[in-house]
Amino acid sequence: MSQRYGIIDIGSNSIRLVIYEKTEHGAHRVVDGSKRSARLSSKINERGELSQEGINVLIETLKVYQLLAKQHQLDALVPLATAAIRNAGNQAEIVEQVKQATGLAIRVLTGREEAEYGFLGMINSLSVQSGFLLDIGGGSSELTLFLNRKIVHTFSFPFGCVSFNKRFDSKNGLSDVDLDALKSEVLQAMSDHEWITRYAHLPLIAVGGTARALGKIHQAATDYPFSQTHNYPLASQSVLELFHELRLLPQDKRKKIAGLSKDRVDVIIPGFAILTTVFQYIQATHYIICGAGLRDGVFHKLFFPEQPLQQNxxxxxxxxxxxxxxxxxxxxxxxxxxxxxxxxxxxxxxxxxxxxxxxxxxxxxxxxxxxxxxxxxxxxxxxxxxxxxxxxxxxxxxxxxxxxxxxxxxxxxxxxxxxxxxxxxxxxxxxxxxxxxxxxxxxxxxxxxxxxxxxxxxxxxxxxxxxxxxxxxxxxxxxxxxxxxxxxxxxxxxxxxxxxxxxxxxx
CATH class of the missing domain: 1.10.3210.10 (Hypothetical protein af1432)
Known part of the structure; x- marks a missing residue:
């Protein structure tokens, strides 16, 4: 008998629902999904709390997802939250309001749990032995070193493409001064982890919305014939050229870039800035865009607990x-x-x-x-x-x-x-x-x-x-x-x- 599970990923930039099916023959597939660009991290007030407006957006979105879950007769619906709620000063109040309004108990992931789930989703989808994994979210970013398909070190940056865009507004492009300030903050965060510099010349696997957007933009620019961005390799110079071309464009012109979705037009530049700064610091060999990440890792961990990590x-x-x-x-x-x-x-x-x-x-x-x-x-x-x-x-x-x-x-x-x-x-x-x-x-x-x-x-x-x-x-x-x-x-x-x-x- 088949089973269906829903995973809700409450991120800083978007809230996503993915519905997976486990068939009676042991296979699994995605059968439905939905996404809302909620921008929760942009609704954090001066006290570091998620505003009531943000909480209302979250509750409204979850209620819609519950309707989809009911339609699919799910065996389980698992809501998970990352940086926007994790770092909010009123985290307990958010979780309680959601519980009262929807009956859903949100599980707030730690930065390490977020990195581990992202790693599991990635490693089960790529034949790569060692490298760095970078997941750029809206309010946080996770950098993980893995060797021989096992995590060695990981840490979470307290910033992402949405929170940086709030501070370094790129509506009219990103100036040299703001770029230098942004890069300085990223470099300072990495300098606190001396292990990073001991493992140069490894690939940088990039997951998340910024990574997928990079792949789509580059493929559109080069008339790439294959329809997937997953496992798409990119050279350093190609990414740098694309970044510096985009960072000089005002937002109204960015909207015309082929491959760039409307809900990422304003945050793509700070996302690219984080990505290229990390790449240069770790002296990576090349980029690999990965289409699998947190939600896939959660699925494998929760619903294949006997063997969540696949060696082949x-x-x-x-x-x-x-x-x-x-x-x-x-x-x-x-x-x-x-x-x-x-x-x-x-x-x-x-x-x-x-x-x-x-x-x-x-x-x-x-x-x-x-x-x-x-x-x-x-x-x-x-x-x-x-x-x-x-x-x-x-x-x-x-x-x-x-x-x-x-x-x-x-x-x-x-x-x-x-x-x-x-x-x-x-x-x-x-x-x-x-x-x-x-x-x-x-x-x-x-x-x-x-x-x-x-x-x-x-x-x-x-x-x-x-x-x-x-x-x-x-x-x-x-x-x-x-x-x-x-x-x-x-x-x-x-x-x-x-x-x-x-x-x-x-x-």
């Missing part, structure tokens, strides 16, 4: 996709992934590229029939689309395209046509990789054309221009398999220079 994000996301598409013939795809791996090991036994190619091929083999859950006829094109638009965590955008093209491979011409809009990411060398691995997957699928997993043992031998495939099978013949191998043999030889020949050994 790619395997985890592939298993999740498979569990979401129950019509995939799992026994068949698992069998051909094993056959494909064995074929590749023989064909590339002395090639250093073999290990990463095994990852691409295994992922493609396990997902190659996903398109048939939409329609069997022409399922390959649906497979390509679904893989490109699924969360294949742990792969770069280029690698997702490679996997999608291998999984949907029919012929060289069709693969080229499918990738014509992605020329910025796919080179001729990568096209050749797609062709080679695509034919290996075709051969593996041919060896289980009957989808009965009859082959119990397979031995491979290279003889001059032939690949001898000697198999032991449960069936007395492999007529379907033999026919299919012969059908693709000519094209396979054109790509690999050897012709596959199937030989059956009887039990």
């Amino acid at each position: 994000p790619l395997d985890y996301s592939v298993e999740n996709i498979i569990a979401l598409h129950t019509a995939i013939p799992h026994a068949h795809t698992k069998h051909i992934s094993q056959l494909a791996d064995q074929l590749l090991s023989c064909l590339m036994q002395h090639d250093s590229s073999k290990e990463i190619f095994r990852v691409y091929l295994n992922t493609a083999a396990r997902l190659y029939r996903i398109g048939a859950t939409i329609e069997y006829y022409h399922y390959e094109k649906h497979t390509f689309y679904l893989i490109v638009h699924s969360h294949l965590n742990g792969l770069t955008h280029k690698e997702i395209l490679l996997v999608a093209s291998i999984a949907s491979f029919r012929s060289k011409g069709k693969a080229k046509a499918e990738l014509k809009d992605y020329g910025q990411l796919i080179s001729n060398e990568e096209l050749d990789t797609i062709f080679r691995l695509g034919y290996v997957l075709q051969l593996a699928a041919a060896l289980d054309r009957s989808e009965t997993q009859s082959i119990q043992q397979m031995e491979l031998k290279l003889e001059q221009d032939k690949l001898i495939i000697s198999v032991t099978a449960a069936q007395t013949d492999l007529e379907l398999e033999s026919h299919k191998v012969k059908e693709i043999a000519t094209d396979f030889k054109k790509q690999w220079g050897i012709k596959p020949v199937l030989q059956l050994n009887h039990l």
Whole structure:
């Protein structure tokens, strides 16, 4: 039986509801969500308290979210608050008013808890071993050092893009004087933590609204062909140029920047200023934009308590996709992934590229029939689309395209046509990789054309221009398999220079 959970993230800039579903097959997905740009940190008065206006906005928003929760018949609704309420002098009064008006008991996260949840959301979605994680919120920002996928140090800055914008008004751009003052405050906060300077030359993973906006603006400016900002790498110089271009623009002109949403026009400059200052101080190698964060971490921690941290994000996301598409013939795809791996090991036994190619091929083999859950006829094109638009965590955008093209491979011409809009990411060398691995997957699928997993043992031998495939099978013949191998043999030889020949050994 499926279960649904709602997480309300009461941030300093926005209040978000995300509704997750855990299916009866163990998969999870987001099924609904809502966002309100409440700007609670801008409603803090001179006494450091959230004004009654701000409390009323919060209560009104939570009541709307309760209506959505009722519609989805949630098993649990979890409201969490970060810096705006955490730092408010009237925190207890806010929590009590919300309780009285809505019945919801807000859990106020500490800065460390916020950082830990953000780290968990990020680390479960990226195949990165070590680095710095920076989450720029509206009223606070968390910097975390992780090594070998474990948190080593973390601390919370008492400022964010909204609170800084309140002090360093960037309506007409950010002056050199204000930029220097802002940077000085960020640098002073970091100088209190001597461990930061001991770990230079690591990537800076950026999460949160500022990070996502950076990715969208840069992608729009460069006509980037891929539709995700998650796991989007950026070079230091590109970000600096974009920041200095934006900080000179008044707000009315900023509204016209492609990729920048209306609710972030006024706070994007202080957010970028924090991001670039931290990057330079820690001497990071490059930026990585991460689309997962606090809410995802909370979901994993609360609803997968037995194993909230995943050591292999790619395997985890592939298993999740498979569990979401129950019509995939799992026994068949698992069998051909094993056959494909064995074929590749023989064909590339002395090639250093073999290990990463095994990852691409295994992922493609396990997902190659996903398109048939939409329609069997022409399922390959649906497979390509679904893989490109699924969360294949742990792969770069280029690698997702490679996997999608291998999984949907029919012929060289069709693969080229499918990738014509992605020329910025796919080179001729990568096209050749797609062709080679695509034919290996075709051969593996041919060896289980009957989808009965009859082959119990397979031995491979290279003889001059032939690949001898000697198999032991449960069936007395492999007529379907033999026919299919012969059908693709000519094209396979054109790509690999050897012709596959199937030989059956009887039990």
